[in-house]
Amino acid sequence: MPALAAVRAANAAFSPAYFPVAVFVGGTSGIGRATAEAFARYTKGNAHIVIVGRNKSAADEIIASFPKPTKPEAKHEFVPCDAFLMRNVQATTTSLRERLPKINFLVLSPGLFNFRGREETAEGIDKRLGLHYYARWKFVYDLLPLLRKAKDAGEDAKVMSVLGAGHGGAVELDNLGLKKSYSALKAGLTSPTYTDLMFEHHARENPDLAFIHINPGAVATSLVRDSHWALRPLVALASALAAAPQDCAEYVLYALFQTERGFSRRNQRGDDIGDLKHYGTDDERERVWEHSKEEIDRALAVKVESV
Numbered sequence: 001m002p003a004l005a006a007v008r009a010a011n012a013a014f015s016p017a018y019f020p021v022a023v024f025v026g027g028t029s030g031i032g033r034a035t036a037e038a039f040a041r042y043t044k045g046n047a048h049i050v051i052v053g054r055n056k057s058a059a060d061e062i063i064a065s066f067p068k069p070t071k072p073e074a075k076h077e078f079v080p081c082d083a084f085l086m087r088n089v090q091a092t093t094t095s096l097r098e099r100l101p102k103i104n105f106l107v108l109s110p111g112l113f114n115f116r117g118r119e120e121t122a123e124g125i126d127k128r129l130g131l132h133y134y135a136r137w138k139f140v141y142d143l144l145p146l147l148r149k150a151k152d153a154g155e156d157a158k159v160m161s162v163l164g165a166g167h168g169g170a171v172e173l174d175n176l177g178l179k180k181s182y183s184a185l186k187a188g189l190t191s192p193t194y195t196d197l198m199f200e201h202h203a204r205e206n207p208d209l210a211f212i213h214i215n216p217g218a219v220a221t222s223l224v225r226d227s228h229w230a231l232r233p234l235v236a237l238a239s240a241l242a243a244a245p246q247d248c249a250e251y252v253l254y255a256l257f258q259t260e261r262g263f264s265r266r267n268q269r270g271d272d273i274g275d276l277k278h279y280g281t282d283d284e285r286e287r288v289w290e291h292s293k294e295e296i297d298r299a300l301a302v303k304v305e306s307v
C-alpha cells in the first residue's frame with residue numbers, strides 16, 4: 001500500500017508527451033469532482049477537461065478553480081447531462097463524438113445514495129442501477145471509438161468506473177437487472193459485479209486499453225446533505241470516519257495513471273486486488289453483456305413525453 005505522499009509524488013510525475021483530453025462524468029460533486037480538480041492541478045490546466053453532470057453552478061465553480069492554462073489548445077468545459085435517462089446519455093455521447101478528436105481518460109462516477117426500493121425513470125430503468133451501471137455502460141460503449149483513436153495514436157486510453165471493486169455479489173441469471181426481486185442492498189451488490197463483467201468484455205476486445213474498476217472506500221461527500229433525513233446521523237458518522245475527497249482523489253488518479261493496460265480492480269488505496277471477491281463466469285459475463293445492451297435499447301425505444 002503506497003503512502004499518500006508517494007502517491008502524490010507519482011501523480012505529480014504525470015507529464016504526457018501528448019495533449020490530454022479527459023472526460024469526467026459525475027464530475028460536479030464528491031470524488032468525481034475531487035478527481036477532476038486533481039487532474040487539472042497535475043496538468044497545470046493544460047488539458048481539455050470535460051465535466052459532464054447536472055449542476056452547472058457547481059461546474060462553473062470547479063472550472064474557475066482550475067489553474068489557468070498556458071497552452072492554446074487547453075479547454076475546460078461543462079456539458080449538462082441528466083444521466084438518469086439513456087436518451088440523454090446518447091445525446092451527450094453523440095455530441096462528444098462529433099466534437100472531440102479523441103479521449104485519453106474517461107472517468108465515471110455518477111452516484112445515488114439512499115436505501116429506497118426500486119425507482120424507475122420514464123424509460124423504466126431503476127435509478128440506482130441506471131447511474132451506477134447502465135448509464136456508465138452506455139458512456140463507455142459509445143465513446144470507445146474516441147478512446148481507440150487515442151490509443152492508435154500511441155497515447156493513453158483509459159476508462160475508470162468509481163464504484164465498488166471487491167464488493168459485488170453473485171450474478172442471478174434468472175433475475176438480470178433485478179427485475180424480479182429488488183432491494184437497495186441487492187442493487188449495491190449487483191452494479192460492482194456487472195461493472196467487472198462489462199470491463200472484462202471490453203478488455204478482451206481491446207486488450208491495449210485500460211479498464212479500471214476502483215472502490216473509493218467511504219468518502220466524505222455531499223451524500224450527507226443529499227441523504228434522507230432519517231439516515232443523516234448514520235451517514236454523517238460514516239463520513240466523519242471517511243477519507244477526505246481530496247486524499248481519495250489522489251489514490252483514484254494513481255490507479256488511473258499506473259494501470260497501463262487491461263482490466264484492473266483497485267481498492268481505496270489504489271492497490272490492484274486481482275480476483276479478490278470476483279464473481280461471474282464466462283457465460284455469465286456474456287449474458288450480462290447481452291442483457292445490458294437489450295435493456296438500454298429497450299429504454300431508448302420508450303416514448304417519453306417530456307425530457
Ligand SMILES: *[C@@H]1O[C@H](CO)[C@@H](O)[C@H](O)[C@H]1NC(C)=O
Nearest residue numbers: 028055056057058059061222
Ligand atoms: C449545485 O452546486 C452548488 C455549488 O456547489 C450547490 O450550492 C448546490 O446545492 C448544488 N445543487 C444541487 C441541486 O445539488
